Amino acid sequence: MKNKSIMLQGTASNVGKSLLCTALCRIFTEDGYNVNPFKSQNMSLNSYITPEGGEMGRAQVAQAEACHKLPHTDMNPILLKPSTDKKSQIILNGKVFDSMNAMDYFKFKPNLKPEIEKTYKRLLDKSDIVVLEGAGSPAEINLKDNDIVNMGMAEIANSPVILVGDIDKGGVFASLVGTIMLLTPEERKRVKGIIINKFRGDVSLLEPGLVQIEEITKVPVIGVVPMVDVDIDDEDSEADFLKYSKNKNGNIDIAVIKLPYISNFTDINALALEKNVNIRFVNSCEELEKPDIIILPGTKSTMNALEFLREKGLFYEIKKAHNEGAFVFGICGGYQLMGKTINDENSVESDIKTMEGLGLLNIHTYFENEKKTVLSEGKESLFGLNVKGYEIHMGTEKKGDNVKSFINTEYGFEGAVSSDKRAVGTYFHGIFDNGVFTRKYVNMVRRSKNIEEYNGDIVNFSDYKESQYTKLANIVRNSIDIDKIYKILEEDL
Numbered sequence: 267m268k269n270k271s272i273m274l275q276g277t278a279s280n281v282g283k284s285l286l287c288t289a290l291c292r293i294f295t296e297d298g299y300n301v302n303p304f305k306s307q308n309m310s311l312n313s314y315i316t317p318e319g320g321e322m323g324r325a326q327v328a329q330a331e332a333c334h335k336l337p338h339t340d341m342n343p344i345l346l347k348p349s350t351d352k353k354s355q356i357i358l359n360g361k362v363f364d365s366m367n368a369m370d371y372f373k374f375k376p377n378l379k380p381e382i383e384k385t386y387k388r389l390l391d392k393s394d395i396v397v398l399e400g401a402g403s404p405a406e407i408n409l410k411d412n413d414i415v416n417m418g419m420a421e422i423a424n425s426p427v428i429l430v431g432d433i434d435k436g437g438v439f440a441s442l443v444g445t446i447m448l449l450t451p452e453e454r455k456r457v458k459g460i461i462i463n464k465f466r467g468d469v470s471l472l473e474p475g476l477v478q479i480e481e482i483t484k485v486p487v488i489g490v491v492p493m494v495d496v497d498i499d500d501e502d503s504e505a506d507f508l509k510y511s512k513n514k515n516g517n518i519d520i521a522v523i524k525l526p527y528i529s530n531f532t533d534i535n536a537l538a539l540e541k542n543v544n545i546r547f548v549n550s551c552e553e554l555e556k557p558d559i560i561i562l563p564g565t566k567s568t569m570n571a572l573e574f575l576r577e578k579g580l581f582y583e584i585k586k587a588h589n590e591g592a593f594v595f596g597i598c599g600g601y602q603l604m605g606k607t608i609n610d611e612n613s614v615e616s617d618i619k620t621m622e623g624l625g626l627l628n629i630h631t632y633f634e635n636e637k638k639t640v641l642s643e644g645k646e647s648l649f650g651l652n653v654k655g656y657e658i659h660m661g662t663e664k665k666g667d668n669v670k671s672f673i674n675t676e677y678g679f680e681g682a683v684s685s686d687k688r689a690v691g692t693y694f695h696g697i698f699d700n701g702v703f704t705r706k707y708v709n710m711v712r713r714s715k716n717i718e719e720y721n722g723d724i725v726n727f728s729d730y731k732e733s734q735y736t737k738l739a740n741i742v743r744n745s746i747d748i749d750k751i752y753k754i755l756e757e758d759l
Contacts, residue, residue: 267394267395267755267756268755268756268757268758269424269425269426269754269755269756269757269759270390270393270394270395270396270755271304271390271395271396271397271398271423271424271425271426272290272395272396272397272398272425272426272427272428272751272754272755273397273398273399273400273419273420273423273425273426273427273428274286274287274290274397274398274399274400274427274428274430274461275400275403275404275416275417275420275427275428275429275430276400276402276403276429276430276431276432277403277405277429277430277431277432277438277441277442277444277445278402278403278432278435278441279401279402279403280432281430281431281432281435281463281464282430282432282463282464282491283399283400283430284325284328284329284399285494285496285498285738286430286461286463286491286742287303287329287397287398287399288303288325288328288329288332288498288735288738289332289738289739289741289742289743290397290742290751291303291329291330291332291333291397292332292333292735292736292738292739293739293742293743293748294333294394294395294397295332295333295334296739299394299395300392300393300394300395301333301335301393301394301395301396301397302330302333302335302341302389302392302393302395302396302397303326303329303330303332303333303341303396303397303398303399304326304340304341304342304386304389304396304397304398304399304423305323305325305326305341305342305398305399305400305401305415306342306343306344306382306386306398306414306415306419306422307343307344307345307346307382307401307414307415308322308323308325308326308342308344308345308346308401309345309346309347309348309354309401310323310324310325310345310346310347311347311348311527311528311529311530311564311566312324312325312499312529312530312531312532313345313347313357313529313530313658314327314337314656315639315640315641315656315657315658316336316337316338316339316360316641317336317641318338318339318360319360319639319640319641320338320339320359320360320361320639321339321345321357321360321361321637321639321658322337322338322339322341322342322345322357322360323342323345324499324530324532325399325499326341326342326399327499328498328499328731328735329341329397329399331731331732331735332735332739339359339360339385340359340385340386340388340389341389343358343359343381343382343385344356344357344358344378344382344414345357346371347529347566348527348566349365349527349566349567349615350567350570352367352368353365353366353367353368354366354368354371355566356371358378358381359381359385360639361639362637372409372412375412375414376412376414378414379414379418379422382414382419382422383422386422386423390423395755396423396425398419398420398423398425400415400416400419400420400427401415401416402415402416403416403445404416404417404427404445404449404453405444405445405448405449407448417449417453417456420453420456424759425456426456426457426458426754426755426757426759427456427457427458428457428458428459428460428461428488428751428754429442429445429446429457429459429460429461429485430460430461430462430463431445431460431461431462431463432463432464433462433463433464433465433472434463434464434465434466434493435464438462439475439478439479442460442462442479442483443479443482443483446483446485455759456759457483457485458485458486458754458757459485459486459487459488459750459751459754460479460480460483460485460486460487460488461487461488461489461490461491461746462476462487462489462490462491463491464491464492464493465490465491465492465493466492466493469490472490476490486750488746488747488750488751489742489745489746489747490745491741491742491745491746492741492745494738494741494742496734496737496738496741497535497730497734498731498734498735498738499532499535515542515544516541516542516543516544517542517543517712517717517718518542518543518544518558518559518708518711518712518717519543519544519546519555519556519557519558519559520537520543520544520545520546520557520558520559520560520561521546521548521553521554521555521557521559521560521561522534522545522546522547522548522560522561522563523547523548523549523560523561523562523563523575523580523584523600524547524548524549525562525563525565525571525574525575525599525600526565526567526570526571526574527565527566527567527570527571528563528564528565529563529564529565529566529598529599530563530564530597530598530658530695531547531563531564533563533564533597533695533696533697533698534561534563534698535698535727536696536698536699536701536704536725536727537561537698537704539725539727539730540704540705540708540720540725541720541722542720543708549578549580550578550580551578551579551580551583554580554583554584554587556587556590556592557587557592558592558593558711558715558717559592559593559594559595559708559711560584560587560588560592560593560594560595561594561595561596561597561600562584562594562595562596562597562599562600562601562603562604563597563598563599563600564597564598564599564600564658564695565598565599565600565603566599567599567615567616568599568602568603568608568615568631568661569608569610569615569616569618569621570615570616571599571603572603572608572621572623573621575603575624581624584624585624585625585626588626588688588689591688591714591715592688593688593689593690593711593714594624594626594688594689594690595690595691595707596627596689596690596691596692597691597692597693597694597695597697598657598658598659598692598693598695599659600691601627601681601682601691601692601693602623602631602661602663602691603623603624604623604624604625604626604627604629604682604689604691605623605624605625605626605627605628605629605630605631605663605682605691606622606623606625606627606628606629606630606666607620607621607622607623607630607631608620608621608623608630608631608633608661609630609631609632609633610633611632611633612633612634612635614633614634614635614660615633615660626684626689627669627682627684627689627691628665628666628667628668628669628682628684629663629664629665629666629669629682629691630663630664630666631661631662631663632661632662632663632664633660633661634660634661634662635660636660637658637659637660638657638658638659638660638693639656639657639658640656640657640677641654641655641656642654642655642656642657642673642675642676642677642680642693642694643655643675643676644673644674644675644676644680645673645674646672646673646703647670647671647672647673647674647683648672648683648687648690648703648706648707648710649703649706649707651700651702651703651706653673653694653697653700653703654696654699654700655692655694655695655696655697655699655700656694656695656696657680657693657694657695658695659693663682665682668684668685669682669683669684669685670682670683670685671683672690672691672692673692673694680692680693680694681693681694687710688714699727701724701725701726701727702724704724705720705721705724708720709721
């Protein structure tokens, strides 16, 4: 192949670039190629830990899984994790590099280009094809200077580009034409195809528009992809939280608190596969109602989340619901919220030194400057099962009376369980991916409420994800001209 890479860019955020890249990763892999994904810069609070202990965005983890590869930070060298509306933590090659506001980062960004070039070259050297993903739109004219993720990255990789437009939003033809017209002549030469994504209805109705868009842009339309119903991890920028509420007839009601700067809410995905459970994301007292289980997920800003709970009245409603019988399960930042106090003497998160937590677990959290990023496994104390997960946190806890550790790991004891087992907290992201544990936990809640247990087959989450990647690939393969994409890989730029 003349070109060992192909890049998907979009007319806007949330047009489906990540899913289509995932599909191409699986299609090329099915066709016998050695494939790796790459996104130079990702902004997401859904992250994952590689076997080497590096942190990267989950979208590229999903794409790596679609390629049957272990995730590696070379696939996503820069990860921005927003901690406020104007400030983000910068993860470089898997490790915390700095925290910057938007303006400072924009000025600093050119310094990262050599590092991006090195990581991309390493990945390219061990690949037949690299599937690159852009971010947002390449036509953001106020941001094009020093671009390192769209056309700037395409230039680094010398990669052809396929432009993706979302027809479900409306105005897809205008957005495609507008995007291409705002590119420089050199950039336009890189655009070798157009994909229209998220189509509903009869494709024949689109044909007049497809002809005209090719005449106007001089770029061929190589596919119209339907709106797909697949269950693959969200990047998180504009996640559809309503998708978790598909089962309205479950005999266990689970309310997940939609915290500000919510992180790794993908922890809920495996739990959502459990039969006879109803999962709702809520952010008000009115929505909370009377759940059987309350889940406090991760958050990039625990202090901010505490203030949010107080402002919304949820701080007291969660405590009230727990006193009336609700089980509460906290993960990472959510676990920290469940303690007696959160202490930030070194201003790791904010200038507030100490805040009172929910007090559901007799622990005290202390923030530290060093972030712990490890894949973990151990034996949990509720049922004596071996479980696996991954940790991403900057806090440690001190336990008081009437609380025991949740998981015994090779790094020591972690997490906490109240004496009545109705409050559980852990730093283990992915805890519900452990299917036997999840079933036993939900059935424990059922028994406490005299609800009939469910003892059907337990879904293997890894097998389930594999089926979703294959389903996605089949849909996309049947919707695009894959031969044309292979020809693009052979064309001169």
